[in-house]
Amino acid sequence: MAFFLETLLGGLMAGMLYSLVALGFVLIFKASGVFNFAQGAMVLFGALAMARFSEWIPQWTGINSLIFANVTAFAIAALVMFMVAWLIERLVLRHLVNQEGATLLMATLGIAYFLEGLGQSLFGSSIYKIDIGMPKEPIFIMDKIFPGGVLLNKEDMIAAAIAASLVALLSLFFQKTATGRALRAVADDHQAAQSIGIPLNRIWVIVWCVAGVVALVAGMIWGSKLGVQFSLATIALRALPVVILGGLTSVPGAIIGGLVIGVGEKLSEVYLGPFVGGGIEIWFAYVLALGFLLFRPQGLFGEKIIDRV
DSSP, X not given: OHHHHHHHHHHHHHHHHHHHHHHHHHHHHHHHXXXXXXXXXXXXXXXXXXXXHHHHHHHHHOOOXXXXXXXXXXXXXXXXXXXXXXXXXXXXXXGGTTOOHHHHHHHHHHHHHHHHHHHHHHHOSSOBOOOOOOOOSEEEEOTTTSTTOEEEEHHHHHHXXXXXXXXXXXXXXXXXXXXXHHHHHHHHOHHHHHHTTOOHHHHHHHHHHHHHHHHHHHHHHHHHHHOBOGGGGGHHHHHHHHHHHHOTTOHHHHHHHHHHHHHHHHHHHHHTHHHHTSOHHHHHHHHHHHHHHHHOTTTTTSXXXXXXX
């Protein structure tokens, strides 16, 4: 039972990180109808900015404080992500309003390759580390209930708590603020939102900025766990099944889809992996997503599209 709980909790913590990346997809799709294939590149770009600025700031200021370096680096990296989001909207998306979905898709692919190349030019192409002070050593809990207790990784717990806090803040932002309500109005109907005076371009800039901060936090967490390297851009591919499972237009769906896939990957690898030769964690999420595409393409919480003739 203790081992099952370890696997379950590990899956939940991994699922929160998947949800964080998937949230970037959902936010942009809800507000603009664009499936943003550049989200993985944004995660990489944010992680590179955080890693390099936290390394450069002590050299520039002469202050050798990890907290000061990380806080300042995060602020500068967030400002950089805001600028990237503003430029994407101003130079690319603004000129593609009402274009075909395939055109917008190709535009986000171009943005992804551009950001990867720009990140390499500005910050270098080596493997960098992000040290945000998260403890690496494991802890044991429930030792009075189970012999030996349940093993948990402190870093995973803190990362999951950060991801959950950001998701909760974004949910409050969407539900309780005027800007959040405007974003939901734009998501429901672009033309109706414009007709009542909601500035569509400003809303798009805001949602891309929010997605940029989400990408920065996701990149910071994944970079702390795995190191910042260019394979980090592929982390978005792990979030695609989450988006399909939860629904492209649902913020709660991104959260629940991430948790389901995180737990499913861990449990299937441990309990089904020995029967199929292992490696099931790599493809489990995609098989599950394929099943949903066949039988419920809108996902668990997505809106069903009905075409009237």
